[in-house]
Amino acid sequence: MTPSLLILTGSGVSAESGLGTFRDTDGIWAKFDWQRLATPEGFRDDPSEVHAFYNARRQGLRGAAPNAAHAALATLEAAWVRSGGEFTLVTQNIDDLHERAGSERLIHMHGELLRSRCAACGDLRDCDGDLSITMSCGACGREGQLRPHVVWFGEIPIGMDEIYALLPQATHFAAIGTSGAVWPAAGFAEEAGRAGAKTWELSLDAGESGHAFTHAIYGNATETVPAWCERLLSETFS
Numbered sequence: 001m002t003p004s005l006l007i008l009t010g011s012g013v014s015a016e017s018g019l020g021t022f023r024d025t026d027g028i029w030a031k032f033d034w035q036r037l038a039t040p041e042g043f044r045d046d047p048s049e050v051h052a053f054y055n056a057r058r059q060g061l062r063g064a065a066p067n068a069a070h071a072a073l074a075t076l077e078a079a080w081v082r083s084g085g086e087f088t089l090v091t092q093n094i095d096d097l098h099e100r101a102g103s104e105r106l107i108h109m110h111g112e113l114l115r116s117r118c119a120a121c122g123d124l125r126d127c128d129g130d131l132s133i134t135m136s137c138g139a140c141g142r143e144g145q146l147r148p149h150v151v152w153f154g155e156i157p158i159g160m161d162e163i164y165a166l167l168p169q170a171t172h173f174a175a176i177g178t179s180g181a182v183w184p185a186a187g188f189a190e191e192a193g194r195a196g197a198k199t200w201e202l203s204l205d206a207g208e209s210g211h212a213f214t215h216a217i218y219g220n221a222t223e224t225v226p227a228w229c230e231r232l233l234s235e236t237f238s
Contacts, residue, residue, distance in 0.1 A: 003236050004086040006170040007073065008188055012177025012203055014097055016222050017064045038152045047133050047144070054148045055130040058113055062128070066101035069176070072226035074102035076233065081105070083237045088166055090159070092178060092185055094150050109157040109185065115149035118142070124149060157184065167191045172232070174200040177221050180207030189213055202228060 011021040020028045036042040037053045073089060080087045089106050091098055094113040098106055116127035123139035133144045151157050167173075173192035180186045180201075189212035193199045201213040202224050217224050 001171060002084065002086055003080070003172065004166075004170050005076075005080055005088070005172040005174075005232075006166055006188075006192065006197075007087075007089045007173075008175045008178060008185055009073070009089065009091045009093060009098070010176070010178025010182075010185075011093060012179075013069050013073075013091075013221050013225070014064070014067075014093055014095055015177070016069070016220060017067045017097055019060065019064055019095055019097075034153060038150075039154055040152055043147060043152070047147075050147075051131050051133065054113065054150070058128065058130070061095050061113060064095065064097065066097045067222050069221035069225035070097050070101035070103070072229045073098065073176075076229040077103055077105060079233055080236075083233075085236070086169070090163055090185075090188075092182065107159040107163060109151070109159055109163065111148070111150035111158060113148060113150060116146045117149040118145050119147050120145040160184065163188070164191075168195040170195065170197040172200075172236070173197045174202060174228075175207070175213070176202045176225060178203065178207060180212075200228065 015021050032053065036046065037050055043050045077087050077089065087105050089098060089103055090109055091106065092110050094111050096112065096114055114126060114128050116125050116131055118137040118140060120142045121137060121140040123137055125138060131146050131148065135146050136143045137145055167188060170192045173189060175189055178185065189199050193212060199213045200215045200217065201207060202217045205218055206216065217228060
């Protein structure tokens with residue numbers, strides 16, 4: 001059987017790059033009101049406030065750099081594929097640190113901060129600057145319809161058909177730096193395990209779906225992820 005590795009990453013992977021996590025006691029949603037800033041209704045009621053929030057996050061991302069965990073996952077991808085395996089990295093993160101580290105086989109299930117989307121026509125564009133309600137869509141020309149290309153509460157994550165097609169085929173599954181509290185991603189480990197995959201949880205501590213994993217490794221991502229990647233490659237292809 002061809003080794004098939006599916007990895008899910010969350011904000012814990014980028015925390016050591018200086019980007020905030022979401023659900024920790026001092027995380028982003030402990031400091032900001034997600035109902036006002038991360039819902040279609042919040043954007044409808046006060047788009048300027050939503051834009052200001054994401055403009056600040058975009059600015060913060062420009063000053064961040066990939067860390068050792070991002071680099072290790074990119075190295076793992078290259079070696080895994082070179083050895084004849086199938087590899088997919090699904091991330092809940094909206095930053096671009098995986099790409100900057102060299103990851104290529106990537107699904108951003110919660111969208112991408114450095115892209116904009118027109119709420120009127122759906123046009124997607126790269127966007128590394130600020131957005132505002134006065135800007136017009138480059139495709140349809142409508143003003144005030146541009147929004148961050150991120151999945152808000154109540155919206156359907158991106159790439160779900162592809163992800164659910166990959167899960168039963170996975171021989172190996174790992175969730176890295178994610179709380180296990182956000183659905184549907186919280187159910188991925190159980191789905192992969194049901195199909196026979198070996199499953200790992202790599203996090204600071206046990207997440208809410210920790211029961212679904214056969215292996216657990218706890219600690220900082222920059223320490224645990226590189227070691228796990230090296231060991232997994234050795235055990236799988238040696």
